[in-house]
Amino acid sequence: MKDSLFAELLESVEQMDEIVKGEREPAKERFVAASRLKLIRKKVNLSQPKFAMLIGVELSTLRNWEQGRREPTGPAKVLIKAIERDPENVIKACISS
Amino acid sequence: MKDSLFAELLESVEQMDEIVKGEREPAKERFVAASRLKLIRKKVNLSQPKFAMLIGVELSTLRNWEQGRREPTGPAKVLIKAIERDPENVIKACISS
DNA sequence: ATCCTACATACGCCATTGACGTATATTAAA
DNA sequence: TTTAATATACGTCAATGGCGTATGTAGGAT
Structure with missing residues (x-):
């Protein structure tokens, strides 16, 4: 797994974190x-x-x-x-x- | 999803079926x-x-x-x-x- | 050195689920 | 119409998932 791609995924997980915490609107239903x-x-x-x-x-x-x-x-x-x-x-x- | 590819997947599921039934050796652990x-x-x-x-x-x-x-x-x-x-x-x- | 925060280990408690079973119904093909 | 595959429906119960609390550890920042 390339590092750049992995970094992107990690970012997404971070965003997921914020969504769960209510700091960001979820795009759709999880x-x-x-x-x-x-x-x-x-x-x-x-x-x-x-x-x-x-x-x-x-x-x-x-x-x-x-x-x-x-x-x-x-x-x-x-x-x-x-x-x-x-x-x-x-x-x-x-x-x- | 292309039909040809899907057919392959379906085949795999069939094989999985046989593995579970003991008619075939599992490749690895499931x-x-x-x-x-x-x-x-x-x-x-x-x-x-x-x-x-x-x-x-x-x-x-x-x-x-x-x-x-x-x-x-x-x-x-x-x-x-x-x-x-x-x-x-x-x-x-x-x-x- | 001390604080602080994130990360991880460890475990008690209990409502909900997953597994297992049985019986019935529907669909499609032989 | 018989048969097999697929699906609906639900009772029971051990095991899990969720929730809580307490403790331990590694890394920065001050």
Whole structure:
């Protein structure tokens, strides 16, 4: 990872910091709404079983999310959102076990 | 997302399926060992507070992981592993709120 | 040397989740 | 219409995540 690029990322994390602290307006929502999860899964065209495996949860857990019975935890939301934003790269990084 | 590339990804997910079912040998470990988490965080050069924010957990939760008091849940492991494998793209996808 | 701030270790407590199970419904293909 | 794959729906419970507090450490600044 080149240093210049890394510096940019670091800057973004700093900005994220300020957003959380309320010193800056967030550009958009940071997390997936549980209700949008199904749409995201459809977007990458995976069945519940495969998507669940991809993101490392039990099938039943994914179902709980899609049916609104449970709320995904933080990392799950971040991961799903990341998949939504850049499916190619993120899914690749998830898969290559 | 181009269809050809997507087809490749889908194939990979199918393979992942077979791995989980024991029909195929996994290339490597699928998940992060909790003990490796700190090394991964150092690799991307982020403090505990910033890394916790990045992956969407409370600082105390990340600390529990690094100190071996708790085990990250599935999506957290996948996300961390993805960050390890492709920090640039995955962190970018996580950040862009 | 002392203060100060950021960063990290360590752990108690409890509401919420994830995992596991079962039963039913829908869809598509054979 | 039978079959298999996919999805809805929900009960139960151990384990986690979030929250708090206390302590330790490394680095500058004064």
